[in-house]
Amino acid sequence: MTEISEDILKKVIKERESDTHKGDYGRVLLIGGSENYGGAIIMSTEGAINAGTGLTAVATHPLNLAPLHARVPEAMFINWRDAKLADLIKNMDVVVCGPGLGMSDLAKQILVILRRCTSEKQTVVLDASALDLISQDKNLLPTNAGHLILTPHQMEWQRLSQIRIPFQTDSANIDALNQLIPDTNALLVLKSNHTHVYNGTGQIFVNPIGNPGMATGGMGDTLAGIIGGMVAQFGPGVETVQAAVYLHSLAGDLLAKDNYVVRPTELSKVLPKLMKKYSELA
Numbered sequence: 001m002t003e004i005s006e007d008i009l010k011k012v013i014k015e016r017e018s019d020t021h022k023g024d025y026g027r028v029l030l031i032g033g034s035e036n037y038g039g040a041i042i043m044s045t046e047g048a049i050n051a052g053t054g055l056t057a058v059a060t061h062p063l064n065l066a067p068l069h070a071r072v073p074e075a076m077f078i079n080w081r082d083a084k085l086a087d088l089i090k091n092m093d094v095v096v097c098g099p100g101l102g103m104s105d106l107a108k109q110i111l112v113i114l115r116r117c118t119s120e121k122q123t124v125v126l127d128a129s130a131l132d133l134i135s136q137d138k139n140l141l142p143t144n145a146g147h148l149i150l151t152p153h154q155m156e157w158q159r160l161s162q163i164r165i166p167f168q169t170d171s172a173n174i175d176a177l178n179q180l181i182p183d184t185n186a187l188l189v190l191k192s193n194h195t196h197v198y199n200g201t202g203q204i205f206v207n208p209i210g211n212p213g214m215a216t217g218g219m220g221d222t223l224a225g226i227i228g229g230m231v232a233q234f235g236p237g238v239e240t241v242q243a244a245v246y247l248h249s250l251a252g253d254l255l256a257k258d259n260y261v262v263r264p265t266e267l268s269k270v271l272p273k274l275m276k277k278y279s280e281l282a
């Protein structure tokens with residue numbers, strides 16, 4: 001087991017070369033946000049954009065168009081019922097699916113489309129409702145994606161793995177991950193006050209930082225967006241995911257120095273400054 005440290009940020013976050021454009025920093029599609037959970041996909045999008053995604057698109061319920069554009073005009077919008085969703089998925093580097101997606105039949109259909117349209121070169125980050133739907137039907141897993149990153153909290157992992165929370169030991173978690181996705185490219189980010197990152201070969205990385213001010217709805221949605229944005233720029237390896245988890249908590253700790261509660265939307269705002277600092281320390 002390895003404790004994640006600040007060094008991972010220096011290693012992963014690179015200074016940007018002058019001769020580059022938005023296409024060099026990745027295309028990310030975020031899918032989620034039903035009528036009742038629009039905030040989840042907006043917070044996830046804010047995480048992705050503030051973590052540096054080159055081009056960001058959001059497939060969501062049409063109710064979320066105005067609030068999404070008001071908060072994050074950098075993001076493009078597509079109605080999640082639009083037939084063009086399939087082609088859009090095919091053109092993405094990373095798809096983050098699940099924040100506020102909900103458990104409807106439409107949500108299930110979206111997972112079917114995602115499974116059909118993803119391929120080897122792409123990374124899919126699965127969070128929240130996407131994981132709960134897959135718990136009900138394992139055939140919904142988008143196994144054609146080159147890299148799969150699962151980001152459950154402990155109850156979502158209980159539903160998916162059938163391991164009750166007190167029995168979620170490292171060895172049980174690794175076995176369950178390998179059984180669920182017999183592909184060593186899969187990563188499990190098991191969120192808690194000390195999030196564990198597992199890869200398919202049995203390596204374990206533990207996040208030592210973060211604080212209870214971060215126990216606010218939307219904090220995990222934000223992390224899923226940050227992971228998507230960082231994978232789009234720095235690749236889908238386990239180091240990028242460790243860096244995303246650490247950066248999220250570091251931002252949370254920075255805010256918790258003088259705030260009782262850390263709002264996910266505030267956390268996203270401090271990411272560009274932190275990333276700048278670590279890109280220069282490489």
Ligand SMILES: NC(=O)C1=CN([C@@H]2O[C@H](COP(=O)(O)OP(=O)(O)OC[C@H]3O[C@@H](n4cnc5c(N)ncnc54)[C@H](OP(=O)(O)O)[C@@H]3O)[C@@H](O)[C@H]2O)[C@@H](O)CC1
Nearest residue numbers: 037038039040099100101102128129153154155192217218
């Ligand atoms: N603003 C918005 O739009 C927001 C929308 N959201 C969207 O809502 C949807 C449902 O997601 P969800 O996470 O809220 O519900 P669910 O999966 O039932 O989990 C809660 C249950 O798990 C238990 N639990 C045990 N251990 C735990 C742990 N370590 N961390 C967390 N929970 C833990 C917990 O136990 P208890 O609180 O009872 O002790 C409770 O019984 C999903 O689409 C999501 O994206 C949210 O992101 C919020 C902001």
Ligand SMILES: Nc1ncnc2c1ncn2[C@@H]1O[C@H](COP(=O)(O)OP(=O)(O)O)[C@@H](O)[C@H]1O
Nearest residue numbers: 153191192193210211212215217218219220221
């Ligand atoms: N007490 C805590 N200490 C450190 N981090 C926490 C704490 N509580 C929650 N977090 C972090 O906040 C996030 C919560 O994720 P999740 O439960 O999926 O939130 P949501 O679904 O509401 O967005 C995780 O990244 C978790 O590590």
Ligand SMILES: [Mg+2]
Nearest residue numbers: 128153220221
């Ligand atoms: Mg969550």
